[in-house]
Amino acid sequence: MDQCCGHKRQELASIAVHSAQRRVLVAVLAINLAMFFIEFGAGLAARSSALQADAVDMLGDAIVYGLSLWAVNRGARWEAGAALAKGLLILAFFVFIVFEVTGKLVNGVPPSSTLMLVFGGIALVANLTCLALLWRFRRLNINMKSTFECSRNDVAANLGVLVAAGGVAMTGRGWPDIVVGAVIALLFLRSAVGVIAEAWPAWRAARRQ
Secondary structure (H helix, E strand, O other), rough: HHHHHHHHHHHHHHHHHHHHHHHHHHHHHHHHHHHHHHHHEEEEEEEOOOHHHHHHHHHHHHHHHHHHHHHHHOOHHHHHHHHHHHHHHHHHHHHHHHHHHHHHHOOOOOOOOHHHHHHHHHHHHHHHHHHHHHHHHHHOOOHHHHHHHHHHHHHHHHHHHHHHHHHHHHHOOOOOHHHHHHHHHHHHHHHHHHHHHHHHHHHHHHHOO
């Protein structure tokens, strides 16, 4: 009887954890999807590479959270596969931002520092909220670990946008925006390599089981 009750308690605890995961992932997905439209529109209006790069990161994260939500409670193979897909997606966004920054180098116009500060600040608050929601699950499994990694990168990117806005305001030139856009791209590359390097062996190992 005690053993049976023990198993039941473990099962109920597992269900509760997965239910909490789903609620958190739905919340952060909604936040990131909404912020993508807000921040990308502001990036176009402000002519800011850094703001657009950060907005694209928001879209990527919304997709990442959707993949994480799909992988919850599906087993190690699906969790590793979702993490691998996230790594490849982050790599694709790195390529996109490189093209965007290159375009600004060729024929760039100084962006609006005021819009960058306002919407960069809003995005920072949104991402700090997501990070706080994900904190308790950050070491739960490879799926949630890679999800937390994405949110942590977002906070760093948001701070970069605010630094770029300050640089543009002080210099009246567009190069701080371009530099931060390039740094965000490198952050994506580093994150993509790390996620893929961890997810690929896990996915292959899960396939053999």
